[in-house]
Amino acid sequence: MASDEFSREALQHLDALYNFAMYLTRNPPEADDLVQETYLRAFRFSHRFQPGTHLRAWLFQILRNTFLTFYRLRERESALAEDGVPTWDVPMFHDAPEESSGAVEAHTDLERALQRLPEAFRTVLLLAEVEGMALEDVARVLACPVGTVKSRIFRAKERLRGLLRDYAKQ
Amino acid sequence: MSGDHSPDSDEALGTRLRAELPRYTASAHLRAAIAEGAAPPRRRAAWLAPVLTAAATALVLGLVFLPLLPRLVPADPTERLVRSVVAEHTRALMWGARHPEVIPTALPWLTQESGIGLRQVFVGDDRLVFVGAEPVYLEGHRGMALHYRDGDGHLLTYIVLPIPGLPVPDRQRVQIERGTSRWRPALMHDSGFSAWVWRQGELACFLVSDMVSEADVERFKDYFVRVRVSTDPVPAN
Numbered sequence: 001m002a003s004d005e006f007s008r009e010a011l012q013h014l015d016a017l018y019n020f021a022m023y024l025t026r027n028p029p030e031a032d033d034l035v036q037e038t039y040l041r042a043f044r045f046s047h048r049f050q051p052g053t054h055l056r057a058w059l060f061q062i063l064r065n066t067f068l069t070f071y072r073l074r075e076r077e078s079a080l081a082e083d084g085v086p087t088w089d090v091p092m093f094h095d096a097p098e099e100s101s102g103a104v105e106a107h108t109d110l111e112r113a114l115q116r117l118p119e120a121f122r123t124v125l126l127l128a129e130v131e132g133m134a135l136e137d138v139a140r141v142l143a144c145p146v147g148t149v150k151s152r153i154f155r156a157k158e159r160l161r162g163l164l165r166d167y168a169k170q
Numbered sequence: 171m172s173g174d175h176s177p178d179s180d181e182a183l184g185t186r187l188r189a190e191l192p193r194y195t196a197s198a199h200l201r202a203a204i205a206e207g208a209a210p211p212r213r214r215a216a217w218l219a220p221v222l223t224a225a226a227t228a229l230v231l232g233l234v235f236l237p238l239l240p241r242l243v244p245a246d247p248t249e250r251l252v253r254s255v256v257a258e259h260t261r262a263l264m265w266g267a268r269h270p271e272v273i274p275t276a277l278p279w280l281t282q283e284s285g286i287g288l289r290q291v292f293v294g295d296d297r298l299v300f301v302g303a304e305p306v307y308l309e310g311h312r313g314m315a316l317h318y319r320d321g322d323g324h325l326l327t328y329i330v331l332p333i334p335g336l337p338v339p340d341r342q343r344v345q346i347e348r349g350t351s352r353w354r355p356a357l358m359h360d361s362g363f364s365a366w367v368w369r370q371g372e373l374a375c376f377l378v379s380d381m382v383s384e385a386d387v388e389r390f391k392d393y394f395v396r397v398r399v400s401t402d403p404v405p406a407n
Contacts, residue, residue: 007208014204018196029369032200037340039204110190129184130191157183 006046006055010039013056016131017063023126024067026115034070038063057137064123064141113163121156128153199335248337248367249358252376254308256360259327259378262302262317280305284314285406286330286373292400294318298326298393306331314403318393326393329376330403336374338367348395355394357387366394373403
């Protein structure tokens, strides 16, 4: 694939990547940085991309890996359940002043509930349900088997339903 | 599950996620910045080898005259700005301190001249003394410069420019933590000076000094925190 063709095609996914970055970071400047870094890496390693495979999934994979690297989630999440998902309900990263000053607030119960999900659960829902990505592509982004993706979607929805019920009672 | 249409079903939840979650779109600044970075790399051509040979010869000759050549302007916009900011700092080192402004009286004039308002400003403390403030014009942007001096005589220049979305190079970012607060400005260098570069809302901020050694950088971090937590610049319009 020619480099300018690659760039043109990659830029078509900018809004989807930005939307995903916003739900991961909840902070516009950090989402900007994350997306910018994602494209820098994609352009730098464009020769590694195999034409004919799914560019969209590849870009989402880079973005998520970059996010995880930035926040050193792997070090923090030492206690993982059997399918690689942390078992607690805390946000994935703490808000620093720089973040909180520009942080985007959740306006609906659904947004609040989604925000409270662990990153791995939030990500499967965003990719599979919001972005409408095929399960095989979601598995590629998360670097896990399709069966794990299905299980995570199921558990993510269970937890989301529980949170929505809690909000409804309040 | 696919046949279940109750409000609690997987399908209904999926529909809610698609329909109710707001979608965020990338800003024009971000789009432009990424498109700029997408410029295709140059391909090696057949004529490259002889050209390189000629260039190597020219380079050897050029090195002889290097001290006489004008300085090259960096292509990266952030590096270019850092160079201008450092030039402004050196100008202040030579001339600025001789004409200090007292900030409470200078503020309205400064806001009018620079297009930058200060909701809160660092006016010095036991470590840093406020020296002066003045409007600046760097790389086509009006902005504001505040100068401080520490007990050892190091001059610090804090510059704010209205440049939304200025790319802050990730590789040069340094994590600075103070209590529960955390920042990730980039530490850049030019002409023997150090500069912290960060974004604050729609503004690009710089803090320059001649503190470059390892021990000095630790102190420079402390000065960054002092200025960062107490200064809140905003576009005046």
